[in-house]
Amino acid sequence: MHSLELLLDDATDAAVRAHWRRLLDADLPSQARHTGASNRPHVTLALADDLPVDVVAAVRRAVGASLPLDLRLGGLLVFAGRRPVVSRLVVASTALLDLQAAVVAALGDEAVDPHGQFAAGAWTPHVTLARRLGPDDLGAVLEVAGEEPVDLVGRAVELRQWDMTAKVTGTLVAAQ
Template identity: 30%
Template sequence: MTQAVEMFFDDQADKRIRRMWRSLADHGLPSLATRTHRRHRPHVSLTVAETFDEADLDKLRSALLGQAPPLNLGFLGTFPGAEGVLFAGVTATAELLAFHKSVHLALPGHQVKHWPHYLPGNWVPHCTLAVALDRAELSKAMNVMHGYEPMVATVSGIGITETATGTITPLLA
């Protein structure tokens, strides 16, 4: 079981990301619209762990009350390696990095085993568009997304998502 603490977007940004997912799918490419349980919501993950069952969610909710800063999805990117991930990258502002760190301080490591790529100092804030792309698909996906226009998303809610099912436990609405 894997869970993620995710920031969800305002309606306008949510719709725009969903259109991007559909565009990829319409071109025969896997996107989050067609992946696994098909219940994905556009989001930026603050942390991922096997479980948050032992976490003090009241402490986490208190940390989340400090308003999440706007998310500037300013560029497209990929991660190194063979996994083939395409994402809309979020500018890592000082305010966003401080918010991210406050979430991790509210979830001490001895209770939660965070995935290393989501720890402060390692985190690359992003909104996933597609995963499991081979080289040709990644190239095609970049061509489909050519002309991408940056957007600013307002965080409309934060929750813990069970990644296998898409079930969300709201933390902040």
């Protein structure tokens, strides 16, 4: 399985990592606890079973000169469930929605959407702050994360591939 992700400019990346650090310092669930080399703030655009050379070329053409792309991280977003996830919403600009739709279309038959999260009108762009929250964590995570500024303006500067099986990342498109 492969994840196609937008990476953030240095300043926005650092601001999100500061969110992670504040949660960690409060002894709460945080993406800062994931110390793997692949862990960095990102916006997942799509998932694919495989990325053959022709599909990678199609994705690169679809993204083209779209990067850098202005992004605005807004308020907190909770994905409910048995183990909730807290994220920062990424405001869905027309340019961002168009880019995500183009990437999904370029993936063609390789696109995977097991939970219906990446289809037009169903995708919720976000940057994860904390995952797998326990029953007593949600309120505290929201309190600490809610101390952050509501709007954070930045840019997406790279489209990265994360190969979940091989545990490797690679740049597909970088801002010019």
